[in-house]
Amino acid sequence: MSDKSSVSLIKNDHSNFESLKQQDNKAEYWLARDLLSVLDYSRWEKFEAVIEKAKTACSQSGQVTQDHFH
Numbered sequence: 001m002s003d004k005s006s007v008s009l010i011k012n013d014h015s016n017f018e019s020l021k022q023q024d025n026k027a028e029y030w031l032a033r034d035l036l037s038v039l040d041y042s043r044w045e046k047f048e049a050v051i052e053k054a055k056t057a058c059s060q061s062g063q064v065t066q067d068h069f070h
Contacts, residue, residue, distance in 0.1 A: 020034045032051060033044070041047040051069070059065045 016038045
């Protein structure tokens with residue numbers, strides 16, 4: 001993949017994420033079920049395993065998991 005193609009892909013992914021962003025008074029957030037297709041997961045069960053790994057990594061990095069995953 002050329003550098004130009006990489007930049008285009010990154011910009012496209014960014015706009016996809018931004019279009020799915022939710023906001024309330026306190027924070028910006030994304031719903032996992034909305035991200036499922038953007039991240040090319042065909043089934044919730046497969047994506048759920050990735051979310052659990054992300055929660056573990058969050059905890060191991062010293063973060064409060066509940067602050068980042070609801």
